[in-house]
Amino acid sequence: MSEWKEYKLGDITNWYSGGTPSKDKKDYWGGSIPWISAKTMTDYQVSSSELTITENGLANGSRLAIEKDILLLVRGSGLFIDIPINIVEKPVAFNQDIKAIRAKNPELQDFIFFWLQGNKKGLNDILEETGIGAGKFDTDLLKKLDISIPTNKTEFDFIVQTAKAIFDKIDLLERQNAALEKMAQTLFRQWFLEEANDEWAISSLSEMANFLNGLACQKFPPKNDLDKLPALKIKELSSGISENSDWVSTDIKPEYIVKNSDVIFAWSASLMVKIWDGQDCILNQHLFKVTSEDYPKWFYYLWCKHHLTEFISIAASHATTMGHIKRGDLDEAKVLIPSPEELGAMTEQAEPLIQKIIANNIQINTLIKLRDSLLPKLMTGEVTVEQ
Template identity: 45%
Template sequence: MSEWQEVTLDSVAIINPTESLRKGQISKKIAMDALQPFTKKPASFSLEEFNGGMKFRNGDKIVARITPCLENGKTAYIDLLDENEVSFGSTEYIVLRERNGISDKQFLYYFSISPIFRDVAILSMTGCSGRQRVQTDVVEKHLFDIPPLPEQKAITAMLSSIDDKIDLLHRQNQTLEAMAGVLFRQRFVEDVQEAWDAKPLNSIANFLNGLACQKIPPKNALDRLPVLKIRELSSGISDSSDWATSDIKSQYIVENGDVIFAWPASLMVKVWDGGKCVLNQHLFKVTSDEFPKWFYLGWCRYHLKEFIAISASHATTMGHIKRGDLDATMVVIPSDSEINAMSEKMVPLLDKQIANAKQIKLLEKLRDTLLPKLMSGEVRLDYD
């Protein structure tokens, strides 16, 4: 097998390649908010007038260069554009493009999310606290050990196969959630029976608000758990997550499969899959001793748009809903036999989503274990 070479980054990657977009041209914009931590593909894009920003095309990598986005792992591989289409995004991106015959486009993505690259980029950051930026000129001239192109492709094949499986499971879960939503609306919204009772949402489930976790710090490194805040609900537990003591009442412990409702600002309802943690204030843990999980989860999701509108109407710096809004939100309660019949359809859909989420976490752990070993040469792959 060929030996790795010590080279500067700009000798294997084109840094911030030149592209052209007319000012005012309607183009796809990939905003910083569309990048999820250590997630290969951007979550979304919008069509907007181009008035400035970094430009890129399919195959390029966009790396956040500002704190805390870089530390949080906001890096993406672009593959959602049409052929020869140019997109744009934040001025706080570094764009990486492969050099033909020297580097593999997907290898550069995995390289850019590895500690080999990230540690150098983070150490190069300068500026005032909270607004530090990567010094691109320092990073592009830094020496890195890079494998030959055939080994790059072998590394890419292994890591991308894992990411492809993760992406497939995410898409399966989106489909399963959509199917559950359709079944729920058809039966309990569009086909309501006159004999069914109507009750407030908070009468079918308990909405437990979390703790002020900054007041319960861990007493030692063993008896502690990560804190689940709105950020973690959206992006998962990370190295920057806070910790709290685990010596608390059990109802404030969040486990995989629990329904979590974020009630201020960016309202969302999710089935948690990020491991054991402590429920922070501004989040509800939703449970019920009377009704199945799919039932109260379905009603929370059905009314989410309404709650978002209520939150936006509140004249506060951080929109939110109140417990009174839960009192005022009505749901219908079918007969026990109807709930049992629907459970036969809904429970398998929810169980499959939870199982897929568990598989995703295992695959992510495998990928994250292999990544630094492959990028450092600790683990070598055979290739033709």
């Protein structure tokens, strides 16, 4: 291995704190500046947010991160699931739970970003817990982390370019999936809202598809280390299976096993409809696995998505600690059924979009596994240019 020079992270970077403008000041909000919080830190690069602030809001309680800055979440309950680390694609403001990190030498910026991504295990080791159960980082401890950087420019460039190629490919596929989803939604809206045929039959979600509710997985603990699968709960549906996921015995009815490409509907707490893109797992309670013997996947998936906003409103209206919908709400959710010939013509257009999303998800998961195994070795020199 070529020579690597060791630094303290804080010695080669500047750190900046964000903030939240007063919500009582209407002239602080609704401007043109994206305002980033933990909720927004879902992608590799960040450039937009549903919440925006004005120049006045920026000057009175927040801070601007410039292009190429690194955003690191340092406080939040989600830190125990994953540590969000983003590159700023275009200037954004950010809140007090996030730190912006800027290399004193701009040439090191990408390397430091990929080093942080590849060192999440080390970051987890210094993750603390707040009094309310959220995670937090001590910034002083972060700045004291040792980071080694290759002095050989060829090796330095190889590491950055290899890491960037993997991240860019994942990002490209995720953006492609977002575009495919939008295309499918556009077709659905055209067919069933804008150009609906009055002669089509009217059914309901509960008649059109099967909604299998999950198990109380804690009642099925593993009997050994081989015959088990992770439980798919709302947390996993949102963030993926992790080492913190619970394990369940596979000695259950096979229909409760969730496989890649199954449609999953979270009907309680955080309502969502998603095409599962992870490993085999066991369906937990508060989740439906949606299937149909009579209709194609795109049809029941998009109808579930269509009614999701209404279901979220119903769940929010329930005076309970955890909002939810009931099976009766599925009975009330209307579905238009075209003729078999019309449905077949629609399927020729819509189903390839859904299948492409599924294929992309498989490729994304393969790249994520490559990234997670290769990146820590790249960033420490364990994998070299020669290898």
